[in-house]
Amino acid sequence: MKPRTRMLVPAACALVFAGLVLARAQAGGSHYFPPVADPVVKEECGSCHLAFAPSMLPARSWERMMATLGEHFGDDATVEPAVAARIAKYLVDNAGDAGGRRYGEKLLRGVPGTAAPLRITELPAWVREHRKVPDWEWRHKDVRTRANCAACHPDAERGYYYDE
Numbered sequence: 114m115k116p117r118t119r120m121l122v123p124a125a126c127a128l129v130f131a132g133l134v135l136a137r138a139q140a141g142g143s144h145y146f147p148p149v150a151d152p153v154v155k156e157e158c159g160s161c162h163l164a165f166a167p168s169m170l171p172a173r174s175w176e177r178m179m180a181t182l183g184e185h186f187g188d189d190a191t192v193e194p195a196v197a198a199r200i201a202k203y204l205v206d207n208a209g210d211a212g213g214r215r216y217g218e219k220l221l222r223g224v225p226g227t228a229a230p231l232r233i234t235e236l237p238a239w240v241r242e243h244r245k246v247p248d249w250e251w252r253h254k255d256v257r258t259r260a261n262c263a264a265c266h267p268d269a270e271r272g273y274y275y276d277e
């Protein structure tokens with residue numbers, strides 16, 4: 114199903130959807146990424162955008178990101194050192210090549226072992242999964258940026274990125 118249609122799915126359908134999604138998540142696959150469970154990480158990293166799932170990037174990416182929060186994609190996302198340490202530990206522990214390996218493995222395929230990408234949306238597997246999304250959809254006023262996962266994946270907050 115195309116994302117636009119998805120956004121318009123009525124509530125009743127969404128329930129049926131949720132059932133399907135759950136079934137698929139239990140079967141395993143590349144569409145479930147456990148959402149951030151730590152309340153501090155959720156608050157500090159979920160105020161400007163969705164709190165991205167730690168399993169979507171390797172540990173070295175999170176380390177690099179946490180060391181450069183002063184220049185975070187044009188924003189200052191600095192937090193107090195003790196808070197930063199807590200966030201860094203959570204993200205690194207659950208990274209796609211650490212605790213979150215079983216979820217992130219497929220998404221991280223093709224990332225060189227020495228690279229520390231800061232964008233999920235630039236990972237080779239992410240780009241491949243989205244290659245059929247037409248240009249106008251990225252530019253749609255309800256989407257605007259590739260990082261706006263929830264515009265097209267309505268259950269992104271709960272970790273589901275299903276593809277129907």
Ligand code: HEC
Pocket residue numbers: 157158159160161162165178182185186187188189190200231232233234235258259260261
């Ligand atoms: C002050 C606002 C702000 C805060 C706070 C913030 N970010 Fe961001 N973040 C941004 C902006 C702006 C972008 C670029 C979004 C875009 O490209 O549309 C971004 C992008 C990202 C991306 C890359 C998204 C992609 O394109 O794949 C990741 C990962 C990310 N942030 C993680 C974090 C983490 C982890 C924290 C908490 C430590 C955090 N952010 C806190 C503003 C913020």
Ligand code: HEC
Pocket residue numbers: 115116142143144233234242243244245246250251256258259260261262263264265266274275276
């Ligand atoms: C403009 C809409 C749009 C946005 C924004 C978007 N996606 Fe997607 N995504 C899609 C579509 C459509 C597919 C299915 C691609 C296909 O089957 O050709 C998809 C597929 C996926 C898949 C693969 C699912 C599976 O079952 O294998 C993942 C994972 C995913 N997206 C994650 C993300 C993340 C993370 C973000 C934000 C950083 C994001 N997407 C932003 C439209 C979008």
